[in-house]
Amino acid sequence: MTRFLQIHYLTAYPPSNLNRDDLGRPKTAVMGGRNRLRISSQSLKRAWRTSDVFEQTLDGNVGKRTKQISHYLKPLQDAGKTEKEIAEIRSQILSVFGGSKKGAEDLDTLVYISQSEIKAIESLVQGLCSGKTMPEAKDLQLLKAEAHSVDVSMFGRMFASNTDFNVEAATQVAHAITTHEVAVEDDFFSAVDDLNEGTGSGHLGVHEFGAGLFYGYVCIDLELLKKNVANDELSKRGVIALIEAIARVSPTGKQNSYASRAHASYMLIEAGNQQPRSLAVAYLKSVKDEADYLESSIVRLEGTRNNMDKVYGKGWDSECILNAYKGEGSLDLVKSFVAGVV
Incomplete structure (x- = not known):
């Protein structure tokens, strides 16, 4: 039986503010001495579990x-x-x-x-x-x-006053970060009063935004998920729903202002019993001054995995790749692969 399913993905977002801090600015992180845009795991999980994909695939078997x-x-x-x-x-x-x-x-x-x-x-x-x-x-x-419910089983819960009913999360979600350095930019804007016949604006303001290619990582403990759900078929549907949500669903922050909806450009799904590992180290040195950030990020990701396999031994038993950049693979093939290992 396969224990772990690991999902590595690259998604590019145009100017956006998908996940903001207490000042309204896009969240950031410093990695490798460079400033990166960040989307928190909390933001990602909420977008996925409240999506139509989750609701429809799981036929309402989601909690609140x-x-x-x-x-x-x-x-x-x-x-x-x-x-x-x-x-x-x-x-x-x-x-x-x-x-x-x-x-x-x-x-x-x-x-x-x-x-x-x-x-x-x-x-x-x-x-x-x-x-x-x-x-x-x-x-x-x-x-x-x-x-x-599947979402409770995946993402866990805690009752400080009644620990017997705590649920250990079967799914670990990393904060998504850009593979390259990013500067948060200011968008100065003005709004015009339609009934004002004179000159000038009715309102002035500033919004912050950023754009970039994000690397994300998700690890699912399939044994724990099946234990939590207590229904193998429902567990399988849950994982398939999560995979599709990762590929298709964007966080909702300021979507009306930026329409920054995007699909994953690249997904690497690994199944196996080996100790899981993120491949974020591929971007410790930020991608920069290269002709194609997406192509370079894919090469970095696959190269880092290959080198880790050489040093630590093969870190997976089977894999499936979706590469929208080259038009290789498909979401249906990914879902079929996942259905076969869960």
């Missing part, structure tokens, strides 16, 4: 990350429960998911809940609407220790 557990309690009002009764029910249910301040309507922190847990809450609320006055202890066993 929320503080608003009270969202699922709205039917209690329609059923005629008093405010006092609703407050007591809400307090008991919130305590299961980590608790909140006294009298609060929602949790203090975001929690990841699976579809089976959402259904358990809805079932409890339905029972309370049908006549039961207050939930009993057995009714409050809402958290599930196994058979999680």
Whole structure:
């Protein structure tokens, strides 16, 4: 059985601000003494797990990350429960998911809940609407220790107050960084008041943006994923959905301003039982002053892998490559390859 699936990908984004910091600037990182654009793993994971690709491929078998557990309690009002009764029910249910301040309507922190847990809450609320006055202890066993939604199984969750229901993430996602040095640029803009018959603008402002070719890396522990999901077929669909999302889905930051949607130009998928390793070191020395950044980045990536294989031994058992730059391979072939090893 194959244990690890590693995905290396290169995606080029035109001027954009996909993932910004507290000042509204594109996130950056210094690597090899050079400034690079960065897209955080949190931004990437959210874009992937909330995408139409995930929803459609997994037929809705995805969870929710929320503080608003009270969202699922709205039917209690329609059923005629008093405010006092609703407050007591809400307090008991919130305590299961980590608790909140006294009298609060929602949790203090975001929690990841699976579809089976959402259904358990809805079932409890339905029972309370049908006549039961207050939930009993057995009714409050809402958290599930196994058979999680695919996204919860992939990306994990933590309950500080109830560690028995923590889920170790089966998927590790690296922050994507540009293969070359990048300077964040300023975009000075003005907006014109359509009803102003005189000269001048109605508003002045500045937005920051950047552009570049990003290297990303994802490692999936297939054994752990299957254990978390407890359904081999659903696990397979989950990995296929993730692969397609990596290839097709972009973070949503400032898309209306920049329309910076892009597909991966290159993907290298490796399957095997060997110790995983990123190939980010290929870009420790930034790609620069070369005719084609994409071609040079692909050559660097493949060359670094080959050299590592010479030194450490072959780091994979089987592979599949998609190279949109040369028109080689296809997403369908990648998905078929993944289906065969999961």
